[in-house]
Amino acid sequence: MPKKKLNLILLGVDSLRADRMSCYGYHRQTTPHLDKFASQGVRFAQNFSPHIPTTSAYSSMLTGLDAFSTTVVALRHKGTLPDQVKTLPEFLREAGYDTSCVGFTGNPASRGFDVYHNFSGWGNWASGRSPKAENLNAVAIPELERMAAQDQPFFLFLRHMDPHSPYLPPGPFERMFYSKDECAPGNPSMKPVMSFKPFCDYFAEWMPPGITDIDYVVAQYDGAVAYMDACIQRLLTRVEELGLAENTLVVLNGDHGETLDEHDCWFDHHGMYENTLHVPLIMRLPGVLPTGQTVPGMTLHQDLVPSLLELMGIRTKIKFDGSSLLPLIRGQQASNYSDFYITECTWMRKHGWRTPEWKLMVALEPDFHFKPPVELYNLLKDPLELNNLADQEPQLVTHLRQRMETWIARREKATGRPNPMYTNLDWHGKDGVGPFKTSQQAYDTMHIGSVGTANKLQAGNKAKAKKTLRKKR
Ligand SMILES: [Zn+2]
Numbered sequence: 001m002p003k004k005k006l007n008l009i010l011l012g013v014d015s016l017r018a019d020r021m022s023c024y025g026y027h028r029q030t031t032p033h034l035d036k037f038a039s040q041g042v043r044f045a046q047n048f049s050p051h052i053p054t055t056s057a058y059s060s061m062l063t064g065l066d067a068f069s070t071t072v073v074a075l076r077h078k079g080t081l082p083d084q085v086k087t088l089p090e091f092l093r094e095a096g097y098d099t100s101c102v103g104f105t106g107n108p109a110s111r112g113f114d115v116y117h118n119f120s121g122w123g124n125w126a127s128g129r130s131p132k133a134e135n136l137n138a139v140a141i142p143e144l145e146r147m148a149a150q151d152q153p154f155f156l157f158l159r160h161m162d163p164h165s166p167y168l169p170p171g172p173f174e175r176m177f178y179s180k181d182e183c184a185p186g187n188p189s190m191k192p193v194m195s196f197k198p199f200c201d202y203f204a205e206w207m208p209p210g211i212t213d214i215d216y217v218v219a220q221y222d223g224a225v226a227y228m229d230a231c232i233q234r235l236l237t238r239v240e241e242l243g244l245a246e247n248t249l250v251v252l253n254g255d256h257g258e259t260l261d262e263h264d265c266w267f268d269h270h271g272m273y274e275n276t277l278h279v280p281l282i283m284r285l286p287g288v289l290p291t292g293q294t295v296p297g298m299t300l301h302q303d304l305v306p307s308l309l310e311l312m313g314i315r316t317k318i319k320f321d322g323s324s325l326l327p328l329i330r331g332q333q334a335s336n337y338s339d340f341y342i343t344e345c346t347w348m349r350k351h352g353w354r355t356p357e358w359k360l361m362v363a364l365e366p367d368f369h370f371k372p373p374v375e376l377y378n379l380l381k382d383p384l385e386l387n388n389l390a391d392q393e394p395q396l397v398t399h400l401r402q403r404m405e406t407w408i409a410r411r412e413k414a415t416g417r418p419n420p421m422y423t424n425l426d427w428h429g430k431d432g433v434g435p436f437k438t439s440q441q442a443y444d445t446m447h448i449g450s451v452g453t454a455n456k457l458q459a460g461n462k463a464k465a466k467k468t469l470r471k472k473r
Contacts, residue, residue, distance in 0.1 A: 005153035006285070006312050007248040008092070009144075009239070011232065012058065012104070012157065014164040015269055017257030018047070018280045020225055028177055030225040033233035034252065034282065041250075041284030042293045042329055048354070049256040049279045050300050053269050053346040054458060057255040057301060058159075059109040062088045064305030064320035067343055068411040072108055073420045074345040074427040075457065080108050086318060087112040088305050092155045095314045098147055102140045104159035106458070113157070117143060121161030123168045124206045124451045130168035132161045133231030141238050148242045162231075163224035163258065165267055166206030166451060173223035173230075182208055182216035189214035193266050198347070198368055202448040203267070217267060218260045246286050249311060253304060254279030263385070264369055270347045271369075272361050273385050277342060277354070283325075285311065295328045297335030298356070341407050345427045347446055349435070353404040359385070360400040364421060365435035368442035376400070429457075 018024040023035040023043060049057045051067045059065075059072040063085055067073045070081055081087070089099040090112035101113040103121055110116075117139045123130025140158050147154035162169065190212050194200050207217060232252075239245050257276040259265035269276045281299065283289055288311065302322030309316060310324045327333040339355040348367035352375075353360045361375040376390040376397055390397055408419050425434045428446060436442040448454050 004247060005096070007153050007244060008155045008308065008312065009248055009250045010155070010157045011160060011250070011252040012061065013160040013228065013252060013254050014054065015256065015258040016163060016225065016254040016280060017275050018254065018278045019275070020222060021280055024280060028222055030222050031229040033229045033236070037236065037252070037284060038282045039292045040286070041282055041291060042289050042295060044281040044295045044299050044325070046296060047279055047281040047299045048277045048340070049254065050277070050340055050342050052256040052272065052276050052344045054255050055107055056343070056345065058104070058107050060301040061253055061255065061304055062109040064302050064322045066302050066321040066411070067420055068415045068417070069321055070108070071417070071420045073343050074424045076427065076429045077108055081111065088308065089113045089155060089157070091305070091309060091314060091316065096152065097155045098150065098152045099155045100143050100147065101157045102143065102159065103136060103161065104157065121164070122451050122455045123166050125208065129170040129174065130166065131170050133228050136160060137231055137234055140235060144235070144238060145242065148244055160228055162228035163221050167217065167220035167224045168206060169220065169223040169227035173227040174220065176226055177222045178216055178219035180213060180215070182213045183210040184212055187212040192264065196266055198443065198446040199266055199268065199448050202451065202454060205451050214261050221258065221260055249283065249285045249308065251304070251308070252280060252282045253301070268347070270344055272342050272344050272350060272352055272359070274379070274383070289329065293329065295325070297328050297333070298337045298340070299325055299328065300337060300340060303336055339403065341404060343421050345421065345424060349421065349424070349427055351404070351421050353400045355400070358396065358400060360397060360404065362401065366437070366439040366442055368439060368446050370439040370443070
C-alpha cells in the first residue's frame with residue numbers, strides 16, 4: 001500500500017525574534033511549549049530573514065526564492081509575483097493537497113490557496129487586551145478538524161499576529177514579566193519613544209496612557225510571545241487528539257524579528273540589526289526528522305520551500321535560489337551560506353552584506369533616524385551592534401561592499417532584471433516623491449498613523465491606507 005502523503009502545518013509567526021524564545025537561549029522562559037516542540041524536532045540556530053519586512057520576507061519563505069527572483073523588497077509592494085514564480089500552496093495543490101490559509105491576504109506570496117480565513121489580529125488600548133492568537137485558533141482549529149476528516153492530504157498555513165504590535169497580550173501574560181509601576185513619575189525611559197514623531201500617534205493608541213517605563217513595553221512583547229506559545233500548544237494538542245501528529249510535518253518560522261528598545265528603532269521591525277534578521281525555524285516530523293537536534297549553520301528563508309518539498313517527496317524542475325536544509329540535518333554540510341545579501345524597505349531603504357563575523361549596512365537614501373549612511377559591526381566582538389566601525393575600517397567596508405556589488409551584478413545578470421532595491425523608489429508609499437533627499441524630509445514625511453492604518457498597510461488595502469495617512473497629517 002502506498003504511504004499516505006504527509007500533511008503540512010506551517011506557522012508563520014509575525015515579528016518573532018529568535019533570541020526572545022527560551023529555546024534560543026532567552027533568560028525568560030517565554031516559550032515552554034515551543035521548547036518542548038523543538039525538543040521533538042530540529043531547531044535551526046542561525047536562521048535569517050534576509051529581506052525584511054513582512055511582504056518581502058513571506059515572499060521568500062513561501063517561494064524558495066530571493067528578492068531578485070520574487071522582485072519583492074518593499075512593505076508596500078505594488079503588483080504580484082512574476083508569473084513564472086510558484087508559491088508553496090501552488091506546488092501542493094498540484095500535488096493533490098487541500099490548502100488553507102488563515103490570516104494572510106494582500107501579500108503577493110499569499111497567492112494560490114484554496115481557502116482564505118481571517119481573524120482579528122490587531123487591537124488598541126481603548127478596546128482592551130487583544131486575544132489575537134485565540135482569535136486565530138477559533139478559526140484555525142475548526143479548519144484543522146475539517147481538513148483532518150477528509151482523505152485528501154492538507155496544507156494549513158497560519159499567520160500569527162502575536163507578537164506583532166500592538167503588544168496587548170491578555171492576562172496573565174500582561175504581568176508575567178513585569179511587576180513595577182509602568183506609569184511611575186520621574187522615569188524618562190519612554191521620552192525618546194513618545195517624541196519620535198513618525199510613530200508616536202500609533203504608540204499612543206495602544207500603549208497605556210501616561211506610560212513612563214520602557215521595560216513595561218518590552219515585557220508586553222515577551223508576554224505576547226508567551227501568550228502565542230500557549231495558544232500554539234492548544235493547536236498542537238488538537239493535532240495530537242486528531243491522530244495527525246505522526247503524519248504531519250509541523251514547521252514554525254518567523255517572518256522577521258522586532259526591534260524593542262534598541263537602536264532607536266522603537267518597537268517595530270526596521271533596521272537590519274540582528275534583532276530583526278535572526279528568526280526562529282523549527283521543524284518536527286516524528287520518525288523522519290531527528291529529535292532534539294540543533295543545526296548551527298547559517299540558513300535563510302529561501303531554504304524552506306525546497307526543504308519542505310524534499311521532505312514531502314514532491315519533485316519539481318524549478319531551480320530555487322535557496323537550498324534544501326536536509327544535508328545540514330544529516331550532518332553532510334555545515335552551512336548553506338558563507339555570507340549573504342540583506343535588504344530592508346519599510347521605513348528606510350537600505351541593503352547590506354552579512355558574514356559570520358561582520359555586517360555592513362549601506363543606506364540607499366537618507367533615513368528618518370538620521371543614522372550614518374554606512375554602518376559596520378563586528379558581530380563577534382559587538383553582538384549588540386553598538387559600535388559602528390565604518391570610519392575606522394574603510395578597507396573592510398570597501399571589501400564587503402565589493403562582495404555585495406559583485407553578488408548584485410551576478411543576480412541581476414541571472415534574472416535579467418535590475419536589483420528591485422534600485423527600482424522601488426516610491427517604496428514609502430508617497431507616489432511620485434521618489435528617494436528622500438535628507439533625513440529631515442524622511443522624518444517629516446513618514447508616519448504610521450493609527451492602528452487601523454497600520455493594519456491596512458499590511459493587508460494590501462493600499463488605496464484606503466493612503467487616504468487615511470493624508471487625512472491624519
Ligand atoms: Zn511581519
